[in-house]
Amino acid sequence: MSLPEPLTVMITHAIASHGGPRGAILEALRMVQHAEGWVSDERVADIAALTGMTTAEIDNLATFYSHIFRKPVGRHLVMFCDGASCWMNGGDKVAEAVKARLGIGFGETTADGRFTLLNTCCVGGCDHAPAAVTGRNRRLVGPLRADTLDGLLT
Amino acid sequence: MTAAPLSGPLTGRARADRRPHSLAEWQADGGHAALGLARQQPPAAIVDMVAAAALNGRGGAGFPAAQKWRFMPAPGTIPGDGPSYLIVNGDEMEPGAFKDRLFLEALPHLVIEGAMIAAHAMHASEIIILVRDAYRIGIHAMEQAIAEVDAAGLTGRNLKIRVHASAGRYIVGEETALIEALEGKRAVPRKRPPFPAQSGLWGRPTTVNNVETIANIPGIVANGPDWFRGLSRTAEGGTKLFGVSGRVHKPQLIEAPMGTTARELIDRCGGVSGTGELLAFQPGGGASGFLGPEHLDLPLDFANVADAGSMFGTGTLIVLDTGTCPIGVIARHMRFYARESCGWCTPCREGLPWVAHIVDGLEAGTAKTADLDILHMTAGEAGPRGRSFCDLMGGAMAPLATGLHRFERQFADHAAHGCRA
Ligand SMILES: Cc1cc2nc3c(=O)[nH]c(=O)nc-3n(C[C@H](O)[C@H](O)[C@H](O)COP(=O)(O)O)c2cc1C
Ligand code: SF4
Numbered sequence A: 001m002s003l004p005e006p007l008t009v010m011i012t013h014a015i016a017s018h019g020g021p022r023g024a025i026l027e028a029l030r031m032v033q034h035a036e037g038w039v040s041d042e043r044v045a046d047i048a049a050l051t052g053m054t055t056a057e058i059d060n061l062a063t064f065y066s067h068i069f070r071k072p073v074g075r076h077l078v079m080f081c082d083g084a085s086c087w088m089n090g091g092d093k094v095a096e097a098v099k100a101r102l103g104i105g106f107g108e109t110t111a112d113g114r115f116t117l118l119n120t121c122c123v124g125g126c127d128h129a130p131a132a133v134t135g136r137n138r139r140l141v142g143p144l145r146a147d148t149l150d151g152l153l154t
Numbered sequence B: 001m002t003a004a005p006l007s008g009p010l011t012g013r014a015r016a017d018r019r020p021h022s023l024a025e026w027q028a029d030g031g032h033a034a035l036g037l038a039r040q041q042p043p044a045a046i047v048d049m050v051a052a053a054a055l056n057g058r059g060g061a062g063f064p065a066a067q068k069w070r071f072m073p074a075p076g077t078i079p080g081d082g083p084s085y086l087i088v089n090g091d092e093m094e095p096g097a098f099k100d101r102l103f104l105e106a107l108p109h110l111v112i113e114g115a116m117i118a119a120h121a122m123h124a125s126e127i128i129i130l131v132r133d134a135y136r137i138g139i140h141a142m143e144q145a146i147a148e149v150d151a152a153g154l155t156g157r158n159l160k161i162r163v164h165a166s167a168g169r170y171i172v173g174e175e176t177a178l179i180e181a182l183e184g185k186r187a188v189p190r191k192r193p194p195f196p197a198q199s200g201l202w203g204r205p206t207t208v209n210n211v212e213t214i215a216n217i218p219g220i221v222a223n224g225p226d227w228f229r230g231l232s233r234t235a236e237g238g239t240k241l242f243g244v245s246g247r248v249h250k251p252q253l254i255e256a257p258m259g260t261t262a263r264e265l266i267d268r269c270g271g272v273s274g275t276g277e278l279l280a281f282q283p284g285g286g287a288s289g290f291l292g293p294e295h296l297d298l299p300l301d302f303a304n305v306a307d308a309g310s311m312f313g314t315g316t317l318i319v320l321d322t323g324t325c326p327i328g329v330i331a332r333h334m335r336f337y338a339r340e341s342c343g344w345c346t347p348c349r350e351g352l353p354w355v356a357h358i359v360d361g362l363e364a365g366t367a368k369t370a371d372l373d374i375l376h377m378t379a380g381e382a383g384p385r386g387r388s389f390c391d392l393m394g395g396a397m398a399p400l401a402t403g404l405h406r407f408e409r410q411f412a413d414h415a416a417h418g419c420r421a
């Protein structure tokens, strides 16, 4: 599928407002990901064509930045904090419970494509430790408990 | 999400549910008045005011804000034309830091007002507010607030403001790596000099300031430098938004005078949790060295904490009770910094994963006593006096280097038996 018209318009606009094609690449990757959930090879090629860069240059960035996803992710993204303040308050136990409940490890997606589980640190919710951020808005949830995961997994 | 209510001149206007104010609500509360005052004065007068206020940058290093601004050239004094940039650093990702989230989510107009005044003072024509991707609520609040001030004509003809959402990686918070990221490159730090004020974003004069630094500016302009210095108990001006987390009963953000002690902050959090007894604390986030019970009454500011052998950093305390294994805490930190190394220089790219592996081994009981020598050696290689290119590695090694001394007994015990906690 070719790049949808609204994305073409937004990326072209970003080139104008972000100091040229190079300055707009990360913005373009983000826009594509926002619309489609991840960045496919085809979209890397589309961005390359729009910005006049090579696909290698685009992928060089896409693979450096950890929140650009080059593989499909689940509809619900759960970014679980593995930082020290969360660990001290039982973060490991909650993480194990989440993994067991979903049957996946960090960096994996459930077979039904619903959930992707990522570990990250720190999510800026140390006052709600153990904490995670979830969903499109990266809503902060916590303090999490191993026996009540519903707030996190719905 | 609700949190403990805040009080104090810097954050007192934040709502308990952290819903941001509309422009009209903010102005009704006296917001954006300082901007009008500032624009009636020449830029140098504002810089002098910030200097007299003794405002130190809140991003980690505590560099005097006014001194940094003075490096920015006035228009017409440098060759070529093009913008000068103020970049507001909202990349907050340091383990234990959760303070800038509050300003971005709940007080976006305060950040914008501070940024517009700062831009006037340092001759910047473009403001970029960089926010980490995980703070999408903050990104949205800032974008909304910018749209409002733009529509109301507060921005003025010659000033542009936009938000840039970072695409991840802790190193983006380092100011020169941040500039690389904005130029569409991998976030690898640049060599200094030239400093960003001489050659920054796209080769133009650039200043990077932390969100909290910028949020302090409207108060200084509205109430004057004497008022600001009077808020503090030490020579460093203002209040500080402390964040206290780890083993305390009610972890929270607390706005308190610069120079407040860890004892007071921990008390306000309901005391140490778990065993109820303090083992140690990090005064400035994950990359700061451990302090102990003997430092509970130290007035916390940049100078005092440095004298005590640590770093005030982000002013966010990580508290350990005597029931917490300090090696476990260090292991979490080391894994984080190893994962976030940008990969540019060898000591950090190769050294941090090695160190993380050894500390994990200490926890699991697979390490040997000889491994402790390797930890001592790598601790000496890091940082500006060592062999790494930027401060990420120096910061990463601070909890390890101080921990090796403070927790010598626990390290030896782990080398012999693994973690018995
Ligand atoms: C690895 C690393 C990460 C950093 N992350 C941040 C950050 O997230 N936010 C921030 O304001 N400063 C961060 N800094 C410090 C910045 O380089 C810079 O000193 C700061 O933004 C300047 O602001 P200030 O003068 O207002 O304190 C980081 C530094 C290093 C070495
Ligand atoms: S110290 Fe680490 S983060 Fe800094 S330049 Fe070297 S590899 Fe990159």
Ligand code: FES
Pocket (backbone or CB within 6 Å): A081, A082, A083, A084, A085, A086, A087, A121, A122, A123, A124, A125, A126, A127, A129, A130, A131, B095, B096, B097
């Ligand atoms: S350490 Fe987990 S949110 Fe900060």
